[in-house]
Amino acid sequence: MIDDRTVQRALAKGGFYTGAIDGLYGDVSRRATRNALIADGHTIAPWIDPRCRIALEQAIMAEAGIETGPIDGLVGPQTRIALERWQDGQRTVEPSPVDIAHQPDRFPRQKDVRAFYGAPGQHQTKLDLPFAMRLAWDTDTIVRRFSIHEKVHDSAARAFARILDHYGETKLRALGLDLFGGCLNVRRMRGGTAMSMHSWGMAIDFDPAHNALRWNRDRARMARPAYARFLDIWEEEGWVSLGRERNYDWMHVQAARL
Ligand SMILES: [Zn+2]
Numbered sequence: 482m483i484d485d486r487t488v489q490r491a492l493a494k495g496g497f498y499t500g501a502i503d504g505l506y507g508d509v510s511r512r513a514t515r516n517a518l519i520a521d522g523h524t525i526a527p528w529i530d531p532r533c534r535i536a537l538e539q540a541i542m543a544e545a546g547i548e549t550g551p552i553d554g555l556v557g558p559q560t561r562i563a564l565e566r567w568q569d570g571q572r573t574v575e576p577s578p579v580d581i582a583h584q585p586d587r588f589p590r591q592k593d594v595r596a597f598y599g600a601p602g603q604h605q606t607k608l609d610l611p612f613a614m615r616l617a618w619d620t621d622t623i624v625r626r627f628s629i630h631e632k633v634h635d636s637a638a639r640a641f642a643r644i645l646d647h648y649g650e651t652k653l654r655a656l657g658l659d660l661f662g663g664c665l666n667v668r669r670m671r672g673g674t675a676m677s678m679h680s681w682g683m684a685i686d687f688d689p690a691h692n693a694l695r696w697n698r699d700r701a702r703m704a705r706p707a708y709a710r711f712l713d714i715w716e717e718e719g720w721v722s723l724g725r726e727r728n729y730d731w732m733h734v735q736a737a738r739l
Contacts, residue, residue: 483538483567485510487713491541492517506534521552528554535560542567545706570707587719588633588736594681598630601680602667606631608638611645612653614661617689628665630682633736636718637685643714657702658711662686662732684735692732698724701731 485506492498497520498513511530514537518525521540525533536554542563543549550559589597598604608629616622629637644658653659665682669675671694678684691702698704703712703724712722715734724731726739 482564483541487709488514488534488537488541490713491537491544495520518552523552525554539563545709547706567706570705570709587636588683588738590738591678594678594683594737598632598681598683601676602665602682604631605629605665605682606634608634608641611638611642612650612659614659617660617662617686620660624661627661628682629685630665630736633683636720636736640714640718640720644711647710647714656707656711657688657691658708660688660690662689678735678737683737684733686732687734689732692724692730694730694732696731697728698731703731 484504486502486504488506489498489500489502489504489510492510492513493502495517497517498510500509500513511533514530514533515525518533518536518540523536525536528536532554534554535556536552539549539552539554539560543552545567547563547566548559549563550557556564605628607626609626610624614624616624645653648656648658650659662685663679664685666677666679668677668680670677679686688702693701701724702708703722712725712734715722716725718736720734720736721738722731723729723733723735
């Protein structure tokens with residue numbers, strides 16, 4: 482079973498659901514599910530709601546590149562295997578109350594970052610990591626803390642704690658989520674004149690070697706299902722994944738909206 486929040490998020494992304502991503506799968510979510518399936522060309526009239534829900538989960542997994550067989554709302558062997566594969570990548574944790582405060586408007590748009598964050602390179606503080614990271618380009622160098630903008634410090638600290646909680650240290654390492662690719666870096670955008678979001682210390686890169694700037698979801702490791710929860714956690718804190726939003730620079734999350 483795919484968790485309710487992920488289902489709501491998928492429905493919202495498709496434009497079928499405008500309610501809160503609150504993990505409460507009620508009438509509005511059920512209606513949105515039916516509408517999404519109809520829009521996708523499925524004849525669902527005789528299907529009861531639980532079958533529609535399973536069909537939607539099949540569609541979500543198919544979208545994530547997991548082979549589910551036909552989108553028929555029936556849990557056959559293929560769907561069962563697909564769900565196991567999905568769970569492997571997305572072992573869900575019970576969010577603590579503080580995590581539920583999803584405030585997507587907390588961070589400014591990119592065009593407003595100067596007004597919100599101040600001058601590039603200013604107002605920095607240190608973030609102590611809950612697990613040791615390795616410097617991506619020199620993996621013998623351990624990173625235990627790094628400079629980050631004081632306005633995003635608490636949010637990032639929460640995200641890192643939840644990431645550790647969800648994956649555990651061994652899995653984090655196996656996935657390369659402990660490979661620190663940089664945060665504060667006062668510079669221009671690559672190939673542009675505008676300042677990089679890294680100039681304010683509110684963008685973080687992870688595992689750049691497996692998520693190169695111009696790679697899309699077919700190549701970037703971060704686009705795989707195992708990383709979905711990692712990106713969900715950042716998004717729940719109001720951060721933006723350029724991979725998810727623009728399908729490039731999958732290494733990068735930032736506390737500024739596009
Ligand atoms: Zn970046």
